Structures are given as C-alpha cells and as structure tokens.
Amino acid sequence: MDGTHLKYIDVMRDRCRAGFDSLLGNTKTLSFVDFPDYPNVGDSAIALGALQYFFERAIKVESVSCIGTLYVPKLRSSDVVYINGGGNIAGFFAGIDRHRNGLSRDLPANVRLVQGPQSIHWASESARAGFLNDFLSREGLAIAVRDKRSSQILAEEGASPVLMPDSAHLLGRIESPPPCQKYVVLARRDQEAVDSGRSEMHPDWLTDDRRERVASTVRWKYRYLSGIGSWLNPSPSAWKSIAERRLARGVSMLSPGETVVTDRLHAMLIALQMGRSVVAVDNNNQKLSNYASTWFGDVDARLVFAESIEAAVESVR
Numbered sequence: 001m002d003g004t005h006l007k008y009i010d011v012m013r014d015r016c017r018a019g020f021d022s023l024l025g026n027t028k029t030l031s032f033v034d035f036p037d038y039p040n041v042g043d044s045a046i047a048l049g050a051l052q053y054f055f056e057r058a059i060k061v062e063s064v065s066c067i068g069t070l071y072v073p074k075l076r077s078s079d080v081v082y083i084n085g086g087g088n089i090a091g092f093f094a095g096i097d098r099h100r101n102g103l104s105r106d107l108p109a110n111v112r113l114v115q116g117p118q119s120i121h122w123a124s125e126s127a128r129a130g131f132l133n134d135f136l137s138r139e140g141l142a143i144a145v146r147d148k149r150s151s152q153i154l155a156e157e158g159a160s161p162v163l164m165p166d167s168a169h170l171l172g173r174i175e176s177p178p179p180c181q182k183y184v185v186l187a188r189r190d191q192e193a194v195d196s197g198r199s200e201m202h203p204d205w206l207t208d209d210r211r212e213r214v215a216s217t218v219r220w221k222y223r224y225l226s227g228i229g230s231w232l233n234p235s236p237s238a239w240k241s242i243a244e245r246r247l248a249r250g251v252s253m254l255s256p257g258e259t260v261v262t263d264r265l266h267a268m269l270i271a272l273q274m275g276r277s278v279v280a281v282d283n284n285n286q287k288l289s290n291y292a293s294t295w296f297g298d299v300d301a302r303l304v305f306a307e308s309i310e311a312a313v314e315s316v317r
Contacts, residue, residue, distance in 0.1 A: 008299045009273060012169040015295070019164020020053045023114060023144050029060040030080040030114075033103070034096075035239050037066035037216050039208040041250030042168070042266025044243035046086040049167030050116060051240055056170075061236050067099055068223040069233035072106045081107060085116025085144065085167055086266075088285065089135075090127035092191035097127055101134035104141070115143040117164050120150035121285045132157060147290040165295055168266060174273040176255040183279075183316045184257030186267045187309055192283040194263065195308070202309065205250050205267070212245065261312040265291060268303070277302040279312040 024030075032050070036043035054061055062078065065071075075081050083100065090097055100115075107113060115135075122128040135141070136159055144162040145151050151163045187193070187202035208216065222229035234242065250270060254260050260271035263281040265288050271278050280288045280303060289305060296303065306312035 008301050009169075009173055011299050012165055012295065013172055016049070016165045016167060016169040017053065017056070019117065019144060019162055020050075020057075020167070023116075023142055023162045023164065024057075024059070024080070024082075027059055027080050027114075029062055029078075030054070030082045031062050031075050031078040032064045032082050032084070032236070033070055033075070034084045034100075035064050035066045036084065036086075036243065036246075037068060037219055039206045039212070039246065041205045041246050041270070042264060043084065043086050044246040045168040045171065045250070045266050045270060046116070046166060047084050048240070048243050048247060049170035050082070050084065051243075052170040053167065063233075064236040064239045065230070065233050066219060066239075067096075068219040068221070069229045070103075070223075071227045071230035072103065073227070074230060075111065076108050078111055080112045080114055082114045083116060085118050085146070087118060088121045088123075088192075088287075089115075089118050090131040091119075091121040091123050091285070094123075094127065097130060101130050104135045104138045109139055113138055113141050115141070117144040117146040117162075117166055118150070119147060119285075119287050119290070120145060120153045121287075122153075147287075147294040149286075149290045149294075163294075166265070166269060166291070168269050169273075171273060173275075174251060174270060176251050176274045178255075179258040179276070180256050182257065183259040183261055183313065184254060185261045185309060185313060186253060186264060187261075188263050188283060192285065192287070194282070194284050203253065205253055205264075208246070209249070212242065259316045261306075261309060261316065263288065263309065272301055272303065278304075279316060280305050281307070281309050281312055 144164050146166050154161045185202040189204040219232050254271050259277040261279045263283050268278050268280050282289050
C-alpha cells in the first residue's frame with residue numbers, strides 16, 4: 001500500500017475518533033443496542049468500529065443486544081444507551097424506525113440516549129413526523145450524522161447533530177488476500193438500489209452462511225415475547241465474533257478484485273481500507289456521493305464515481 005492511502009486511512013480514523021469524543025463526552029459505561037443480527041456486512045463493520053472506539057477509550061460495554069433480544073426494562077438502570085449507527089433515519093425501513101422511536105419513548109428520562117452516525121432521508125411525511133415527535137424531541141438526546149446533507153436536514157428541524165465519519169473507519173487497515181482479477185462488482189438488491197432489475201445480474205452481500213442464518217432466525221422470532229428473547233442474547237464478546245465473521249464474508253467477496261465496483265457505501269469504505277481502488281455508483285438517495293463530498297475532498301482516497309454499474313464496469317474492463 002502506498003503512503004497516500006495510508007494517509008487516507010489515518011486521517012479518516014482520527015476524524016471518526018474526534019467525532020465519537022464529541023458525541024459521547026466522558027461516558028464511562030454504556031449499553032449497546034440494535035447490534036446487527038442480519039446479513040448486511042456494512043452494519044457489522046459499523047458495529048465493530050464502534051466497539052473499537054469503546055475499547056480505545058476504556059468505555060465499559062455493560063450489555064449488547066439486537067432488536068430481537070432487546071428487553072427495555074433491563075436498560076432502565078443504564079447511564080447511556082448507544083444505538084448502532086448506519087442506514088437511513090425515517091428512510092426505507094419503517095420497522096426499524098418504529099423500533100427506534102419506541103425505544104426513545106420507553107426509556108426513562110434519566111437514561112442518556114445516543115444515536116451513532118446515520119444518514120437522514122425522509123421517505124415520507126409520516127416517517128419524518130414520527131422521527132421528530134418520538135425520537136428527536138427526547139430530552140438530552142445525542143445524535144450523529146455522517147454527511148453534510150443529513151446535518152443540514154436536522155439543523156432545519158432545530159437540532160444540533162454531531163457531524164462525523166462512519167464508525168467503520170475505526171477498523172483502520174483491513175487485511176485481505178491479494179487480488180487475482182481486474183475487478184469485482186457488488187450491487188444492491190434492496191430498496192436503495194437505483195435499478196433493482198439490473199442489480200440482479202451481480203452479487204450482493206445479503207446472505208448469511210447457514211450457521212448465522214439459523215441462530216439469527218431464532219433470535220428474531222423471540223422479539224415479540226417480551227423478556228424471553230433476552231435469554232437468548234449472546235455475550236458482548238460473542239456478538240463481536242458474529243460481526244467479525246460477517247465482515248470476513250464481505251472481505252472475501254471484495255478481495256479478488258484490484259478494483260471494486262459498487263453502489264453500497266460500506267463496500268466502498270471497506271474496499272478502500274483493504275487498499276483497493278473503487279468505482280462507486282450512487283444509490284437512490286445519493287448516500288455515497290453525499291458521504292464522499294463531505295469527507296474525501298482533502299484525502300487521497302482511490303475513488304471515482306460512475307453513472308451506472310454498467311458504465312463503471314466498462315471503465316475498468
């Protein structure tokens with residue numbers, strides 16, 4: 001890896017640390033909720049980056065839970081509850097928004113609620129209203145966003161979010177096997193894809209191996225049974241191992257290519273931290289270009305944008 005790319009990794013990691021310092025202040029202990037228990041590799045990278053920060057700053061993680069194993073009464077004695085970052089607030093995943101808003105309503109006022117760095121995208125007026133009324137209005141809420149557009153959206157609602165990079169940058173250099181072909185393509189097959197029909201031609205990283213899939217299915221089934229789901233909750237170290245296995249799966253998908261073509265934000269970030277070049281294509285709410293324009297103007301990220309997956313592939317053939 002050349003020196004300019006090392007600079008990119010170090011600068012972004014330092015910016016992320018500084019953002020977390022501002023977001024969490026002198027926090028000594030916390031409960032980590034909404035830990036990803038689904039196949040999307042990017043959310044596991046986000047969670048692992050947050051855990052790395054907590055380790056570096058000697059913040060004690062008292063508990064880790066996913067949506068399926070969360071039992072709010074167990075959080076009522078917490079000083080701080082930290083919600084994993086990533087995704088879209090009031091965006092395309094209504095169930096996640098309802099869960100987040102409900103957590104804000106149900107936690108006692110003396111518990112400090114902290115939302116890790118997110119993107120903001122109003123998918124509907126009702127989603128916006130739910131977020132503003134049930135989440136953003138919470139006394140003492142601390143919230144981080146990861147691009148200037150999201151920061152401006154919340155500022156227009158009277159909020160003062162922390163603008164900081166995605167926590168995946170705290171993973172630093174990501175080790176991977178050497179490339180063996182010119183490029184690989186990883187394309188979205190979800191609600192954020194620009195052209196889902198064409199995306200079906202290329203792999204995505206939304207499939208767990210059988211071991212993870214079975215365990216995750218069981219935990220999700222218990223989310224409607226109050227405290228029973230919490231009995232199945234893995235330890236913090238076990239959650240970390242689960243996320244590491246998912247990240248390793250993603251790295252193995254990206255590593256064959258000298259260049260990675262993708263419309264996923266975290267495939268872009270992980271590939272750059274692996275030392276690969278990236279040709280990025282925006283998703284349908286401009287998450288990738290908003291992020292790059294916020295953070296990459298003064299660093300040497302090996303990144304260019306293309307108008308479509310097809311154009312990106314043509315540029316690297």
